[in-house]
Amino acid sequence: MIHAGGIDLANRMKRGAVPEHVVTLGQIPDLCGIQEIGGRIEIGAATRHWEIENDPMLRCRLPMVAGYIAGLGNIRIRMQGTIGGNIMAGEPGYEMLPLLAVLGADLVFADWSTGGQEITAAREWVLPRASSSKTLLLTSIRIPLRPITVAWNRELRPALGLVASLEWSGDRVLHGAAAVIGDHRGPMVREHHFTEALPAADAAPRAANIAEVWADKFPDIDVLVGPDRDYCRHVLSVMLRRVLHTMLKT
Numbered sequence: 001m002i003h004a005g006g007i008d009l010a011n012r013m014k015r016g017a018v019p020e021h022v023v024t025l026g027q028i029p030d031l032c033g034i035q036e037i038g039g040r041i042e043i044g045a046a047t048r049h050w051e052i053e054n055d056p057m058l059r060c061r062l063p064m065v066a067g068y069i070a071g072l073g074n075i076r077i078r079m080q081g082t083i084g085g086n087i088m089a090g091e092p093g094y095e096m097l098p099l100l101a102v103l104g105a106d107l108v109f110a111d112w113s114t115g116g117q118e119i120t121a122a123r124e125w126v127l128p129r130a131s132s133s134k135t136l137l138l139t140s141i142r143i144p145l146r147p148i149t150v151a152w153n154r155e156l157r158p159a160l161g162l163v164a165s166l167e168w169s170g171d172r173v174l175h176g177a178a179a180v181i182g183d184h185r186g187p188m189v190r191e192h193h194f195t196e197a198l199p200a201a202d203a204a205p206r207a208a209n210i211a212e213v214w215a216d217k218f219p220d221i222d223v224l225v226g227p228d229r230d231y232c233r234h235v236l237s238v239m240l241r242r243v244l245h246t247m248l249k250t
């Protein structure tokens, strides 16, 4: 069993899990730290939330990531928990995977049984696979550096959270990605392609319409929030409208 920050592991052991072996990642330098390499940020899987939140380079290059992580749990959790543990715990309410999905990040794994490397898009990571996988070690997370804005809404957590991104070309918005937080299957991500590259000033008055169209791309949202599909869709469209206003700075 892999021990990263040990938070979930300790809780599972308190509930009766008895690992045969425990491998601690914290002392392996290659799995810790944050670097800019070429056009991307690479974060070691054993890097603690608190280190990511306070890394000067990351705060400059991807300030919204630091802001998002500052809202996870509490300071004790962030000082102990790691980004890799958050992803591999396989808990639907944990928030790093949806963020990484809307950033277009990749997860880099080492396969202990073959010695090979496997790279999976964060948006395609399926949570049950995380808990059933015995041989995959998550080694790092790669986040491409693109002109992107991120916003989130945690008001209805733990039932439902939302994180979204907009990609820009100058002052024009090209593309959006939104992920709901709380789905037991993995990050439920839906994209929104703007028909033409839309100046922010033109997109802002249309935020309510864009949110309505975007919300329709989540037909199975009721599995998270409740049986009334129309109500769930309405709640999601309100959350989408709010994050759009934040990203468009209106």
Ligand SMILES: Cc1cc2nc3c(=O)[nH]c(=O)nc-3n(C[C@H](O)[C@H](O)[C@H](O)COP(=O)(O)OP(=O)(O)OC[C@H]3O[C@@H](n4cnc5c(N)ncnc54)[C@H](O)[C@@H]3O)c2cc1C
Binding pocket: 001, 002, 003, 004, 005, 006, 007, 008, 009, 010, 025, 045, 046, 049, 071, 072, 073, 074, 077, 078, 080, 081, 082, 083, 084, 085, 086, 087, 088, 089, 090, 093, 094, 095, 096, 136, 137, 138, 139
């Ligand atoms: C009270 C509380 C509140 C919290 N609030 C939030 C919150 O608001 N938002 C949020 O997102 N999270 C929250 N968390 C989760 C927390 O942020 C940690 O990310 C999480 O507990 C995992 O931490 P860890 O690094 O200690 O993982 P560990 O407990 O060490 O590991 C978790 C699991 O992942 C496996 N694992 C760990 N690292 C790897 C790896 N590199 N490769 C393969 N498998 C690996 C382990 O074997 C284990 O099965 C909360 C946790 C607690 C206890």
